[in-house]
Amino acid sequence: MLSIPLDPARELPFRDGNAGFSLTLKRNCSISPAGLAGVFVALAFVVMAIGAGFAAAGAWLVLPFAGLEVLLLAAAYFLYARRAADYERIVLEGGRLIVEVAQAQTTLRYEMEACRARVLLRGAGNDVELGRHLDAQTRPRFAAELQRRLRD
Secondary structure (H helix, E strand, C coil): CCCCCCCCCCCCEEEEECCEEEEEEECCCCCHHHHHHHHHHHHHHHHHHHHHHHHHHHCHHHHHHHHHHHHHHHHHHHHHHHCCCEEEEEEECCEEEEEEECCCCCCEEEEEEEHCCCCCCCCCCCCCCCCCCCCCHHHHHHHHHHHHHHHH
């Protein structure tokens, strides 16, 4: 998958095909959910080992707080992992514009005629908001490029 760079001097990575284009926008996550799960397991093991060591030394009240810390770490992991894989995929093929939006484990797919589609940076109701994973400098460039490609 392609992602939009943060450097505004770089070009938008539209992947051109024979009859259209494809672009995937996603969050710039520094660690994958699977990688974060490994870090979580390692931290949980260390925290519980330290808590068990204190409990064995007679400070048994440390163990419930260690368990609470592991539960809070798990909650933070699930909040992160739920949104880490969000993306927007925009495809123009055969005069049809297809927009696929994956957000919090829900995927919505919109199809419309490319000649009737208009680029909206903000929409309400049934409008599709695109570019939510872009920074403020890249969003207008993305909108202009998408509008240009829809007219072609």
